[in-house]
Amino acid sequence: MTDTPTPTAAVRKQPFHDRLLAETSAERSALLSIPIIQEALSGRIRREDYLSFLTEAFHHVRHTVPLLMACGARLPARLEWLRTAVAEYIEEEVGHHEWILDDLAASGANRDASAASTPAEATELMVAYAYDTIARRNPVGFFGMVLVLEGTSVALATRAAETIEASLGLPRNAFSYLRSHGDLDIEHTGFFERLMNQLDDPDDQAAVIHAAKRFYKLYGDVFRGLRAATPALAVAA
Incomplete structure (x- = not known):
């Protein structure tokens, strides 16, 4: 009878955060390859593109705290x-x-017009899916959205701010959101990794992976539709 080999310290269970990244890598690559994102990184976008991006960012970022509160309440x-x-x-x-x-x-x-504008369909659907995940599915799945938004910021935000500022000639104070989130989300990624590695319930892990795949697609749709959006360009006299 042959003895079953004993696992060594080198053969350990893969941390959940590593598995999460591995199982969503195709969706992440699809998002990062979207043409307008690549154009932004090379400085080939218009001011209207940047304004559309900011407007849609406003429409989903203003839900971040309410979503976090809803998630916390349902855990x-x-x-x-x-x-x-x-x-x-x-x-x-x-x-x-x-x-x-x-x-x-x-x-x-126009600041007020931007705040009062209607989100694009893709943005509205992404936010609605986030609320639905919390209310109807597993609230832990919301961390799939956190992975997508923070991970994308770390990969793109600071680089995009530098190239867009240089190509469009906008003032530095027009990039506080991108610059702050590029730096802030780098700090958050270590915190997020530790949280994910503490998740040991298979259903919770499956919920995060499922949601992350969906949010990569939904967030990608926001970028794919930016040039169809109409930013509030008028400036009050």
Whole structure:
């Protein structure tokens, strides 16, 4: 009879965060390859493109705190440690939608008109899916959206801000959202990784992976539709 080999320390269970990245890599690559994103990184976009991006960012970022609050409220008692983390996220995210309105104004858009505008269909659907995930499915799935938005910021935000600023000649104070989130989300990624590696329930893990795949598609649709949106360009006299 042959003895079953004993697993060594080198053969350990893959941390969930690593598996999450691996299982969503195709969706992440599809998002990052969207033409308008590549054009932004090479400085080949118009001011209207940037204003459209900021406007749609406002329409989803203003839901970040309400979504976090809804998620925290629906987490079960066994995930009290995650509710504490949600409270930390809330403290970090309060008021960020106002930064975007400031950037819009600095870029030549009408601040009030931008705030009063209607989100594009893709943005509205992404936000609605986030609320639905929390209310109807597993609230832990909301962290799939966190992965997508923060991961995309880390990959793109600071680089995009530098190239867009140089190519469009906009003032530096028109990029507070991109620059701050590129840096801030780098800090968040380590925190997020630790949280995900604490998730040990298979259903919770499956919910995050499922939601992340959906959010990569939904967020990609926001970028794919930017040139169909009409930003509030008029500046009050």
